[in-house]
Amino acid sequence: MTSDNPLNDRLDDDDYPAYSMGRAAEMLGATPAFLRAIGEARLITPLRSEGGHRRYSRYQLRIAARARELVDKGTPIEAACRIVILEDQLEEAQRINAEYRRAADESARRVGSGSA
Secondary structure: OOOOOHHHHHHHOOOOOOEEHHHHHHHHOOOHHHHHHHHHOOOOOOEEOOOOOEEEOHHHHHHHHHHHHHHHOOOOHHHHHHHHHHHHHHHHHHHHHHHHHHHHHHHHHHHHOOOO
16 A cells, blocks of 8 residues: 555544444444434444444544543543543643744744844
8 A cells, every 4th residue: 555545644644434333332342322322412422334323533532542441540421521621621722822833932932143
């Protein structure tokens, strides 16, 4: 296979819905009911195959795995989902903040060196 093969692109894509519900549950060590419950709590929204079957991406499985960790420690599923959502939002906000800081630092360096 060559690097310009669309299959390679999909296999490397964290958002590609590559896993069936059964396979996703197996990978997580969970049940399909757990996956349905976190879907109902709107933590993840699986894509649907042409036949209507749920399909999960690697990104969604990482999110589901974090929720499972919390549930396994006794956190109610709704609370676990809310925690994971907030953690994800915080991580994104921190990433954006770091980008703004880098841009501001670069701008300050340009102004300080007289090349603005």
